[in-house]
Amino acid sequence: MRAGELKHRLRARSEYALRASAMEEVARRYPGRSTKSELPRVGVFWRYVFVPLFHRVPWSFRRKAMRALKMTAQNWREDARRFGEPWRPPVQAHAIRSPHGDGRPPEAGNAAR
Amino acid sequence: MSERLIVIGGGGAGTAASTTAKRANPDLHVAVFSEFPDIAYSPCGIPYAHGREIPEFENLFLSTVQRYVEEGLDMRMETTVTDVDLARRTVTARNKHEGFDKLLLCTGFLWEQPPVPGANLEGLHYVKDIRRAMEFDKEIDSMKRAVVIGGMWLGVEMSGALARRGLGVDFIDEGPWLLSELVDPDVAEPAQEALEKLGVNVRMGTKLLGFEGSDGRVRAVSTSAGELECDVAVICLHKLPNTSLASSIGLELGTTGAIVVDDHMRTSAPGVWGAGDVVEVPHGLSMLPISGLTGSHAYAQGRVAGANAAGEDRVYDPVWIPWGFMAGDYTIGGFSIGETLAEAMGIPYVVAKGVGVSRARYFPGAARTHVKLLAEPGSLRLIGAQLHGGEGIKERCDFLAFVAKRGATLEDLAWMENIYSPPIGALYEPIQIAAQNGLAEQAVRRPEQVPA
Numbered sequence: 001m002r003a004g005e006l007k008h009r010l011r012a013r014s015e016y017a018l019r020a021s022a023m024e025e026v027a028r029r030y031p032g033r034s035t036k037s038e039l040p041r042v043g044v045f046w047r048y049v050f051v052p053l054f055h056r057v058p059w060s061f062r063r064k065a066m067r068a069l070k071m072t073a074q075n076w077r078e079d080a081r082r083f084g085e086p087w088r089p090p091v092q093a094h095a096i097r098s099p100h101g102d103g104r105p106p107e108a109g110n111a112a113r
Numbered sequence: 114m115s116e117r118l119i120v121i122g123g124g125g126a127g128t129a130a131s132t133t134a135k136r137a138n139p140d141l142h143v144a145v146f147s148e149f150p151d152i153a154y155s156p157c158g159i160p161y162a163h164g165r166e167i168p169e170f171e172n173l174f175l176s177t178v179q180r181y182v183e184e185g186l187d188m189r190m191e192t193t194v195t196d197v198d199l200a201r202r203t204v205t206a207r208n209k210h211e212g213f214d215k216l217l218l219c220t221g222f223l224w225e226q227p228p229v230p231g232a233n234l235e236g237l238h239y240v241k242d243i244r245r246a247m248e249f250d251k252e253i254d255s256m257k258r259a260v261v262i263g264g265m266w267l268g269v270e271m272s273g274a275l276a277r278r279g280l281g282v283d284f285i286d287e288g289p290w291l292l293s294e295l296v297d298p299d300v301a302e303p304a305q306e307a308l309e310k311l312g313v314n315v316r317m318g319t320k321l322l323g324f325e326g327s328d329g330r331v332r333a334v335s336t337s338a339g340e341l342e343c344d345v346a347v348i349c350l351h352k353l354p355n356t357s358l359a360s361s362i363g364l365e366l367g368t369t370g371a372i373v374v375d376d377h378m379r380t381s382a383p384g385v386w387g388a389g390d391v392v393e394v395p396h397g398l399s400m401l402p403i404s405g406l407t408g409s410h411a412y413a414q415g416r417v418a419g420a421n422a423a424g425e426d427r428v429y430d431p432v433w434i435p436w437g438f439m440a441g442d443y444t445i446g447g448f449s450i451g452e453t454l455a456e457a458m459g460i461p462y463v464v465a466k467g468v469g470v471s472r473a474r475y476f477p478g479a480a481r482t483h484v485k486l487l488a489e490p491g492s493l494r495l496i497g498a499q500l501h502g503g504e505g506i507k508e509r510c511d512f513l514a515f516v517a518k519r520g521a522t523l524e525d526l527a528w529m530e531n532i533y534s535p536p537i538g539a540l541y542e543p544i545q546i547a548a549q550n551g552l553a554e555q556a557v558r559r560p561e562q563v564p565a
Contacts, residue, residue: 004366011368015457019294022456026297027289029452033298034289038320038337055459062459066401071368073395073402075375076431 011071017046018054115140117212118422119204121194121358122219123147124156125408126389128181129415130217130422135185137423144187144213146194146206151243152178157408159246160267163253164274170247197362199382215384215422218372219415220358222390222405225350227262231324236331238347240267249345253278256344260334262321264288266295266438268349269308273441275347276311283341284308285319285334291440297451300485300499307441352405354391369393371404376428378418386422388414397431397518398449398496399458406434435514437500437507444506447499448514455487455497462487462496465523465551469543471504473535480504484547486513486523493523493555502543509544523548523555 020042027034042051054062066072118141120131131145145152153176161167178188189206196205203210224239226232238249257280261272264286272284288294291301291308305315320337324346334341354371356364365381367373371393378386389411393402410432417429437446455462465486472479480503487497495517500506516525527549531542 007368008366008370018457018459019453022453023289023293025456026453030298033302034293035318037289037293038287038318039289040287057459059458059460063399066399072400073393073431074373076395076400077376077428078397078400078431 007071013043013046014050014054017042017051021047021051115142116214117142117144118215118217119211119213120145120217120219120419121197121204122221122389122391123149123152123190124219124221124389125411126221126391126415126418127217127219128153129412130219130386130388130419131186132181132184133416133419134217134423137420137425139185141423142187143185144189144211145181146189146192146204148191148193149242149244150178150191152176152181152188152190154243155408156241156243159240159243160270160274163246163250163271164277166274166277170243170250173243194358197358199362199385202384216386217418217422218359218364218380218385218387218391219389219411219418220355220391221411222352223355224348225353227321227348227350229321229323231326231331231335234324234326234331235329236326236343236345237324238345240271240347240349252345253280256280258341258343259283259345259347260285260341260343261347261349262286262334263349264292264294265349265351266292266436268347269304269440270438271347271349272308272313272315273311273439276308276313276441282313283316283334283343284313285316285321285336285338285341287320288317290317291315293453295436295451296445296447297453297485297499300445300447300451300483300501303483303501304440304443304445307443311441313441352390354393354404356391359387359391367393367402367404369402369404371402373402376430377421377426378414378429379421386418388418394429395431396449397433398460400431403432403434406432407436410434430518433514433518435507435510437510443501444503445499445501446506446510447497448510449497449517450487451485451497451499452487460496461490463490463493463551463555465547465554467543467545467547467550469541469546470539471502471543472537473533473539476535478504479539482506482509482543484509484543486526486544486547486551488523488551493551495521495523495526500543513544523551527552 120127131143135143155173158173162170181188192206194204194206203212259275259280260283261268272282276282290298291305308315322335324331325333331346334346359372365373372387374387374392378388380387390405393404396403417427420427433449435448467484469482470479471482482502485499488495498513532538533540
C-alpha cells in the first residue's frame, strides 16, 4: 500500500471513530431528538484507545502536531488570524505572501516548492 | 503556434476554468473534453425540476455548446479522455492523441455505491447527468413508491421532490438523526418534521441490507427495519473524487483521496492544474484538507485555475463553506462546523443561541429564524454556525462565513448594524440576538473573560 493511500485510510478511520463518538455525546445533550444509530460499529482500538487519547491532547498542541506531520494543507496561505490568537483587525487578503517571491513561473507545479 | 490548454471535464469547474482562461488570454487555444453531450446546466436544480418547482428541465440549461464555440473554445463533447502522457504532453481520446502545453483536470466526482447485494439491479438511480435525470423524470408518473438512501443533503432534496410528485417516499439512513454527518440534532429535528409534513416516511437508524429484484429490476429495499417496496431506489451517498486519470499520471493525492493542489490550484506536476470536486482544499479553521464541496466552490476554483493557467496570478483562499438547502418547505444552513463536528475534532467552543424573525413581527409572512453560533472560548471569535427557519437563511450563512474568515467575534455580531424595514427585516437581527445571548451567558459563566 502506498503512503498516500495509507494516510487516506488512516484519516477516514480516525474521522469515523471521532464522529461516531461525538454523535453519542451530542445526542445525550439533545435527548429525544435522535434514535439508535445503525452506523457500522467502531473498532475496539479506535473507540477505547484512539478517541480518548485524541481528546486528552489539547487542541492547540494537536494542531501543531498535525502541521508537523504534514496533515494540514501545504503551500496555502492561512487566513488573517490563527485559531487561539487574540482578535486583531483583518489584514488585506493577498498581502501576506507573494506566491511568486521565489521567481517561479505561475505554471510551475506545487511540488517545486 | 499558440499555447494549448486542455481542460478535462465540462462541469462547473471545467466550464469556469475554460471560459476564464480564454478571456484572460485570448491567444490561448483552449479545448474542453467532456464525456457528456451538454454543458453549462445546473445539476443542483435537478431535484427541484423533479418536484415541478422548476416547471421544465430545459430551464436548467444556462447556455449551449454552440455559444462556447462562438467564444472561441474548442468543444469536444461526448469525448472521454482515456489516457494522459505527461512526458509527451498528450491526451488520448477516441484513440487519437492530442497535444497540450498546459492541462487542467476537472474530472469531478463519482457517487459512492452501496456495498450490498443487488446493487447492480436496474431501477437504482443516481442523480448526476441531466439527460439521465430527464429520462427518469418521464418514468416518475408511472411510479408509486420510492426509497431514498443516504443521509446527505441531496437525499433530503430528492425525498421532498418525489413526495411533491405524489410518490410514497421512504427515506432511510443509518445515522441517529437526519443529516447527522453535517448538522446537529436541534437543527435536524425541524428539517425532519418538514419532510414528514410532505408525507416522507423518515426512517433514521435504518441500515441498508440489500436490494431485492425481479426480472433484473429493483422491487424492494431490504433494511434493518424490514423490506420496503419500491419502484425506484434513489442513492445519495458520499461524493468520491474521480481521480483515475490523476492517479494514472502520478499526481499527488491527499488524505481525502483527492488531488493535492496549492493556493494557485497547481497540482504536483508542472503545468497541470486541478479544480472542483476532484481536488482537496483546506478548511479555514483547521487547515485540514477537505473535498466534495458545493457547485459554487467548484466554479470559483475553476476561475482561479483557469486564470492561472492563462498566465495570471490568482489565489484561492481556504474555505469556510457556507451551505444551505431546503428540507421540504423549510430552510437549514450554516457554515464551517456545528457542535457535532467541533466535538469530533476536539475543538473547544461556546454556543450562542437566539431566535428572531425574518421581517417585522407584525408583517405578513414573518418567519422565525433560529441561529446557533459557535465561538472560540476566551476570544469569542466566530468559528461556526447552524441556522434554520424561513427566508434569509442563505444570506445569513454567507454573511457569517465571510465575517468569520475575517476574524469577527460574538462581540462584533452583538453590536452589528442591521436593516430594519418591516417587509424585509426586523428591528432586532436574529444573529445579533444570538450573539447578545451568548455574551450574556459568558458574562454569567466567566465574567473576567468577556470583552468590555
